[in-house]
Amino acid sequence: MHCVLLSEIVSNEPDSMTFKVFDRDIKFTRDAFHIITGLKSYSSLDMKGLNEKENRLLRVYFPGKDKIELADLYSFNSSRPHGTTSSFAGSDDDALKLAILYFVESVLMGKRKNRNVSEQIMKIVDDDALCASFNWGSLAYETLLKSLKSCLKSNENDVEKEKEKEKDIDSYTLVGFPFAFCVWIMEVLPIFQEKQFVNFKEAGYPRMLCYSEMKSPQFDALCRKYFHNEKVS
Template sequence: MSKSLKIHEVDRFSGQVTCLAHVANANKIVKQKLTGRQLEMFKKTVFGPFLDIELVFNNPLIHHMLLRELKKPGIDSISFFVRGKIITFSNDDFLLITGLWRSHTRVRRSEESSQELFTRYFCNRSTSDAFHLNLLEEEYKKLAFENDDDAVKITVVYYIEVAMMDKNKQKNVVDRILFDDLKI
């Protein structure tokens, strides 16, 4: 394979990689909030494996590796040029190294696309009000779920927005489409 970097060395500029994802804090809150049964249901979703991972984000290392990423046509792998060698990780390699695994349970939206969950649990917010991530986090901690399915569905939305997405909690608004009657 020829060495063709995604970001050519002449195009690089100094910068700082930041991470606003809050996986460790979200894991703590989810484990405190959900009952044992709800926690087991959540662990069967695609985000379940992250609950047992102590994730430490090393900003300089990630930045260093991304500057060495190679252009490669394979969609299920990523390659880097490090110390004169090409290192390629497939999707399965990544899952093996990180200790994650493929989830057999998929979270899907229903075709009806309603905001029933949002309305039921966050009705104190009008549709015109901005519902920022910090409000989702505060409200999530206080919620009294009507059933286990609702608990898992709202936890999936919470996990997507707070733990997985690199967003500023005070500035970014919750994507209400995520509340569209999730099927678990």
């Protein structure tokens, strides 16, 4: 992934990213994200109307707090005995909603446990009809795209930066759903399938379910053998 990000062709296109890899221009788009994940991602989001809605889940299960971290949500969910809903005011329904909320924030949004849970997403999940029809794909794609575009730039407030002082190496954390970006790389660069970095199971949709295994080749080896090798095209 990092090798591809280093190959970005900077453009003014707000809804996609283009890269030059092996002398080819490849573009990561909203449509590609949809094909890979199967999530709706047909348009941009408008979440302004959520400001007036009450955050019932926060009020009922985290009284006295105006916000919670993902770790708080995890602790609340995991502290309930398996199969027990007695602690949930809405019984099974609320137990499911809080589980969905954790999945959305930790998987689709890629948040760490010390990050705040989105109040807007809490309100969406609490509304059954809105949650079922909501454009989750666009939310995940736009969050990921913003993170991909900014992760290699300095002084970006929306990207978590860390400094490994002992190794003197800068690192970054992508948010959104970066696994979809990894699958896209495997899809558009067949050389990774040819070199058996991935095991392709079968053709189908969504594409991310068509791989039985994805290996983790060393960054130095990738650069030396492929990305910095003029014989590879």
